[in-house]
Amino acid sequence: MSGPSIETTIRLAATGGKSDRLRILLTVIGATVATIILLAAVAVLFIGPANGPYSLDVLDQPGLRPGVVTALGLLSVPVLLFVGLCSRLGAPARDRRLAAIRMAGATPRDAVRIVAAETSLATVIGGVAGTAVFFVLKAALGAEPGSALLLPTDVSIPIVAIIGVPLVLVAGTTGASLLAMRKVVVSPFGVTRSMSTKPPRVAPAILFVGGSLGLAVLGASIRGGSEASDLVLGAAGAIGFLAMAGGLIAGSASIASGTGRLLANRVQSPALLIAARRLIAAPYTASRATTAVLLAALIGGMTQGLRSNFLTATDSDDAFYRTSFDLVEGVLLVAIVIAAASLLVTTAEAVVSRRRTLASLVAGGVPRSVLRRATMAETLVPLVPTMVLALIGGSVAIRGLTGSQVEIWDSIAEGPTVVDVPIPWARLATLGAGMIGVCMALTALSLLFMRRATDISEIRAAA
Amino acid sequence: MNESQTLAPHHSDQTPHESSNPNDAVLSARGLVYSFGRTPALRGASMNLERGEILAVTGPSGSGKSTLMLCLAGILQPDAGEVAFGSRVISEESESARSQLRRKEFGVLFQFGQLVPELTAIENVALPLMLDGVKRASARTAAATWLERFGVGDLAEVRPTEMSGGQGQRVATARALVAEPKILFADEPTGALDALSGEQVMTQLVRVARDSGTSVVLITHDARIAAYGDRELIVRDGLIEGES
Numbered sequence: 056m057s058g059p060s061i062e063t064t065i066r067l068a069a070t071g072g073k074s075d076r077l078r079i080l081l082t083v084i085g086a087t088v089a090t091i092i093l094l095a096a097v098a099v100l101f102i103g104p105a106n107g108p109y110s111l112d113v114l115d116q117p118g119l120r121p122g123v124v125t126a127l128g129l130l131s132v133p134v135l136l137f138v139g140l141c142s143r144l145g146a147p148a149r150d151r152r153l154a155a156i157r158m159a160g161a162t163p164r165d166a167v168r169i170v171a172a173e174t175s176l177a178t179v180i181g182g183v184a185g186t187a188v189f190f191v192l193k194a195a196l197g198a199e200p201g202s203a204l205l206l207p208t209d210v211s212i213p214i215v216a217i218i219g220v221p222l223v224l225v226a227g228t229t230g231a232s233l234l235a236m237r238k239v240v241v242s243p244f245g246v247t248r249s250m251s252t253k254p255p256r257v258a259p260a261i262l263f264v265g266g267s268l269g270l271a272v273l274g275a276s277i278r279g280g281s282e283a284s285d286l287v288l289g290a291a292g293a294i295g296f297l298a299m300a301g302g303l304i305a306g307s308a309s310i311a312s313g314t315g316r317l318l319a320n321r322v323q324s325p326a327l328l329i330a331a332r333r334l335i336a337a338p339y340t341a342s343r344a345t346t347a348v349l350l351a352a353l354i355g356g357m358t359q360g361l362r363s364n365f366l367t368a369t370d371s372d373d374a375f376y377r378t379s380f381d382l383v384e385g386v387l388l389v390a391i392v393i394a395a396a397s398l399l400v401t402t403a404e405a406v407v408s409r410r411r412t413l414a415s416l417v418a419g420g421v422p423r424s425v426l427r428r429a430t431m432a433e434t435l436v437p438l439v440p441t442m443v444l445a446l447i448g449g450s451v452a453i454r455g456l457t458g459s460q461v462e463i464w465d466s467i468a469e470g471p472t473v474v475d476v477p478i479p480w481a482r483l484a485t486l487g488a489g490m491i492g493v494c495m496a497l498t499a500l501s502l503l504f505m506r507r508a509t510d511i512s513e514i515r516a517a518a
Numbered sequence: 519m520n521e522s523q524t525l526a527p528h529h530s531d532q533t534p535h536e537s538s539n540p541n542d543a544v545l546s547a548r549g550l551v552y553s554f555g556r557t558p559a560l561r562g563a564s565m566n567l568e569r570g571e572i573l574a575v576t577g578p579s580g581s582g583k584s585t586l587m588l589c590l591a592g593i594l595q596p597d598a599g600e601v602a603f604g605s606r607v608i609s610e611e612s613e614s615a616r617s618q619l620r621r622k623e624f625g626v627l628f629q630f631g632q633l634v635p636e637l638t639a640i641e642n643v644a645l646p647l648m649l650d651g652v653k654r655a656s657a658r659t660a661a662a663t664w665l666e667r668f669g670v671g672d673l674a675e676v677r678p679t680e681m682s683g684g685q686g687q688r689v690a691t692a693r694a695l696v697a698e699p700k701i702l703f704a705d706e707p708t709g710a711l712d713a714l715s716g717e718q719v720m721t722q723l724v725r726v727a728r729d730s731g732t733s734v735v736l737i738t739h740d741a742r743i744a745a746y747g748d749r750e751l752i753v754r755d756g757l758i759e760g761e762s
């Protein structure tokens with residue numbers, strides 16, 4: 056392999072200014088959290104007959120543990136996306152450094168490798184830190200032997216997992232950062248992120264609707280007594296879900312530019328006009344920021360659909376399912392907050408990287424409040440319709456999979472009777488409103504950068 | 519929105535630059551002091567800007583020209599001294615009052631960077647009017663007139679990223695003047711342009727300023743650009759050195 060040695064690469068990756076350090080710090084934090092989550096999943100996975108008992112039903116019942124492992128695995132997805140987005144943080148400063156490296160004779164691949172090296176290094180550090188925190192927590196929480204434990208603190212974690220988890224994470228975060236850098240062309244004259252302003256709309260729609268229909272067909276064939284093995288059915292379900300998720304995420308860019316186009320020629324408010332034009336010019340920026348939130352919304356919609364189905368089908372006095380779903384929703388809540396953290400990072404980056412324009416607008420008398428509102432609108436305007444789509448799409452898909460009616464035992468008639476599963480509108484609305492609230496709060500938090508970014512000295516900053 | 523304010527440039531029949539009455543100052547500064555941390559940038563500068571006057575401000579690099587302009591325009595608040603605009607002492611006003619003043623009474627022009635890259639030329643020029651509550655349609659009409667005046671009417675739907683430096687600067691000048699400011703502050707407006715586009719921007723800027731009676735504070739280190747001024751002010755070491 057030509058180009059700089061690994062040693063040089065790492066040294067180039069790790070030097071840099073304040074925003075470089077912030078980016079590395081956030082990557083380390085993300086990797087730490089992901090390590091803890093994945094090690095917790097491993098702990099649940101390795102609960103043996105000798106372990107327990109646990110006061111949490113979902114841990115005590117062996118049949119429910121795969122669900123917990125899956126939930127924790129899914130929880131690491133928004134963390135990985137967060138780390139991927141972090142690799143874009145402080146882009147202007149780093150971009151200049153990359154351009155300088157290119158001037159010195161590095162190839163575009165070398166420059167991207169430097170970014171990957173930085174992320175890998177930060178992830179390794181986070182992995183070590185996360186493992187340490189995990190074992191400290193495990194020892195601290197597992198103090199009382201004998202009584203029922205809350206968490207599987209008595210499970211011994213195999214050494215393979217301790218080595219494997221950070222390795223899996225390095226692969227994941229490096230992949231995520233390469234994905235975030237994907238459309239970047241590093242030239243000696245600075246970095247231009249190539250951007251297509253016409254994102255695809257038909258293919259994502261087909262994927263989303265197709266995935267949902269696929270789940271409905273799958274559900275119908277299961278209810279019709281399909282002979283297929285669980286593995287085949289499970290795989291079919293996973294493909295349906297992935298198609299929906301992929302369609303939603305790919306389509307979010309075109310929803311962003313679509314809402315932008317809808318508003319740009321109508322609005323009277325300067326803030327909305329700026330937001331709309333930015334959505335048209337850079338629809339992928341908006342969609343990248345909201346990927347994790349939208350995934351959480353899709354899964355949230357599905358969870359609500361499942362909850363409605365289960366609670367209708369079972370005795371409503373039985374607290375078991377209710378508690379289990381409450382737990383799932385708790386995990387979901389954590390996922391939403393992590394997901395919204397990527398929003399914070401992206402919005403802050405958008406503000407900081409445009410500081411010269413923003414500073415000269417403020418100098419010209421544009422109130423900062425207008426710029427704040429423009430930034431908020433840029434995130435929230437496309438997010439609201441896409442989130443509604445994700446929530447409703449998710450719950451409708453589950454309704455297709457599980458059917459809109461269930462058979463229950465009617466104790467008065469002493470026989471089976473068929474009832475409709477209600478669509479959980481109220482819960483969906485609450486979830487949607489809550490998610491938008493969290494997103495608004497974190498976007499608003501990123502606007503704390505606005506005052507410094509619009510300082511008059513920033514007019515001298517390079518573009 | 520002030521309904522009596524005309525959106526299209528108006529013509530003034532007086533010849534304002536010939537006025538030499540010292541009481542006619544639109545803006546005056548007394549003893550301005552400003553430091554960036556421990557670096558003194560202004561050390562007691564005083565000056566007057568007369569109605570309709572084009573004042574060239576020159577001086578060596580680092581002498582405090584830009585800092586002087588930022589204080590005069592109410593962007594920076596001086597550590598000591600005062601800036602008066604008519605009967606208002608703007609150096610004592612709140613940030614939001616000064617922000618509104620800059621939007622309504624002043625126009626600000628920098629070397630580059632003040633156009634919103636995602637907005638089209640006409641939207642960029644209409645923005646200050648829309649901020650003051652002018653309806654989108656009338657703001658666009660006025661903006662179109664201003665683009666015409668600067669010879670860039672055909673670029674109305676083009677975004678700044680697709681313009682040449684000179685074209686962008688003409689759009690920025692139209693934007694700085696669209697709200698019909700009393701004073702235009704320009705810091706090296708042609709600094710990033712080649713000689714020919716620089717001359718074009720300056721010719722149009724001066725013509726429009728004369729027509730509308732706008733006073734101009736023009737910062738430059740280029741003698742040819744300074745020659746567009748009615749008067750020249752030299753800044754040296756944070757003080758006004760002398761007038762020529």
Ligand SMILES: Nc1ncnc2c1ncn2[C@@H]1O[C@H](COP(=O)(O)OP(=O)(O)OP(=O)(O)O)[C@@H](O)[C@H]1O
Binds near residue numbers: 512558580581
């Ligand atoms: N943001 C800042 N932070 C620290 N020092 C500054 C800053 N801006 C200006 N200065 C200092 O203040 C002094 C005056 O700067 P100013 O920009 O006003 O000079 P200038 O005459 O406009 O120079 P030029 O012709 O190079 O633009 C200089 O010593 C400069 O180094």
Ligand SMILES: [Mg+2]
Binds near residue numbers: 705
């Ligand atoms: Mg200067």
